Amino acid sequence: MDIHYNKGKLLELRRTLHQYPELSGKEYNTAKLIRDYLTPHQPDQMIDQLGGTGLAVIYEGEEAGPTVLFRCDLDALPIQETNTFPYRSKNDGVAHKCGHDGHMSIMAGLSEAISFHRPRRGRVVLLYQPSEENGQGALQVLEDERFRQISPDYVFALHNLPGYPAGSVVLKKGTFAAASKGMINKLYGMTSHAGEPENGRSPALAMSRIIDAFTHLPRQLALEDFALVTVIHARLGEIAFGTTPGYAEVMATLRSYSNSDMEQLTSRAVATVGGHCEKYGLDREISWVEVFPATVNDGDAVDLLRRVATTNKQHVIDMEESFRWSEDFSNFTERYPGALFGLGSGEHTPQLHNPDYDFPEEILDHGIKMFYGVYRHYLK
Numbered sequence: 074m075d076i077h078y079n080k081g082k083l084l085e086l087r088r089t090l091h092q093y094p095e096l097s098g099k100e101y102n103t104a105k106l107i108r109d110y111l112t113p114h115q116p117d118q119m120i121d122q123l124g125g126t127g128l129a130v131i132y133e134g135e136e137a138g139p140t141v142l143f144r145c146d147l148d149a150l151p152i153q154e155t156n157t158f159p160y161r162s163k164n165d166g167v168a169h170k171c172g173h174d175g176h177m178s179i180m181a182g183l184s185e186a187i188s189f190h191r192p193r194r195g196r197v198v199l200l201y202q203p204s205e206e207n208g209q210g211a212l213q214v215l216e217d218e219r220f221r222q223i224s225p226d227y228v229f230a231l232h233n234l235p236g237y238p239a240g241s242v243v244l245k246k247g248t249f250a251a252a253s254k255g256m257i258n259k260l261y262g263m264t265s266h267a268g269e270p271e272n273g274r275s276p277a278l279a280m281s282r283i284i285d286a287f288t289h290l291p292r293q294l295a296l297e298d299f300a301l302v303t304v305i306h307a308r309l310g311e312i313a314f315g316t317t318p319g320y321a322e323v324m325a326t327l328r329s330y331s332n333s334d335m336e337q338l339t340s341r342a343v344a345t346v347g348g349h350c351e352k353y354g355l356d357r358e359i360s361w362v363e364v365f366p367a368t369v370n371d372g373d374a375v376d377l378l379r380r381v382a383t384t385n386k387q388h389v390i391d392m393e394e395s396f397r398w399s400e401d402f403s404n405f406t407e408r409y410p411g412a413l414f415g416l417g418s419g420e421h422t423p424q425l426h427n428p429d430y431d432f433p434e435e436i437l438d439h440g441i442k443m444f445y446g447v448y449r450h451y452l453k
């Protein structure tokens with residue numbers, strides 16, 4: 074397969090992106106860097122500020138056909154980089170530790186390759202999505218009115234994966250990455266003198282029973298697959314030895330491989346909190362943050378990825394179990410057929426979100442080849 078793009082320029086872009094990372098929702102300069110890089114590739118349309126700071130770049134074919142969307146992510150993390158190479162992060166306390174600088178560069182190379190071999194039919198959309206790390210960006214893009222003119226038929230994305238051979242293509246049908254959501258429980262009672270706890274309503278016992286119940290919760294349900302509730306934070310009253318507490322907080326992360334299991338887990342967790350609050354005469358307030366559905370891959374889309382990888386002579390690894398982490402690309406796979414796949418970033422690299430992680434540049438070409446193969450299948 075002949076794929077044309079300027080490797081030297083692409084490496085330069087990757088390192089520039091790495092030097093100027095931005096946090097979720099604030100990817101203004103990153104989007105501009107990408108826009109400037111892609112403009113010479115003469116796309117037919119660019120949609121700016123999509124879902125906030127996002128950017129969609131569109132190439133149209135001459136004949137009618139499907140719309141294929143490739144998605145990457147713009148944001149970096151609030152982590153201080155510990156690497157000392159010349160292109161290390163210049164933004165204090167912010168760094169590309171999830172390799173999104175690599176994902177963006179792969180799509181920039183893809184854009185250049187497409188500009189030389191434009192689609193014969195249909196349309197290709199390169200979506201640079203904001204705010205992946207906090208789980209908000211995909212929904213913001215999908216809810217943006219201008220996304221309606223995109224309305225894809227197929228969606229694809231990749232994530233670099235430390236621990237797998239560099240450039241390997243990691244595939245799984247069905248659930249690729251777990252559903253997860255953060256649950257915040259606020260328990261309101263009433264303070265009293267510590268010498269007269271009977272005159273107040275302390276949330277202490279309710280809090281400890283809720284923590285205990287959460288830990289066992291998945292085992293008490295008839296679930297299809299793996300699920301987990303992890304208590305991540307709890308707080309009771311104030312540090313005042315003369316006072317019986319009147320307030321508590323319990324926060325937990327719910328996780329499951331299937332979206333229907335998540336529904337069961339959610340309603341049981343809510344009922345558990347409600348039951349204990351009623352028993353101890355407490356008011357409650359429950360809220361949810363960082364809600365990610367499960368990323369469920371379409372079988373045909375995974376078959377296509379396998380054919381592309383095989384044609385490219387790329388190393389395919391079939392995953393036996395889903396990943397326990399979540400990805401907000403799930404909001405796309407919930408609505409459109411498609412797949413998220415892994416691109417191995419080497420067996421001995423640091424893990425994602427480690428302070429010394431750096432996207433390995435030798436796998437850029439592997440990512441571009443995968444996407445380009447999918448593009449050719451649908452649109453050439």
Ligand SMILES: [Zn+2]
Nearest residue numbers: 171206425426
């Ligand atoms: Zn990440």
Ligand SMILES: [Zn+2]
Nearest residue numbers: 171172173232
């Ligand atoms: Zn990531």
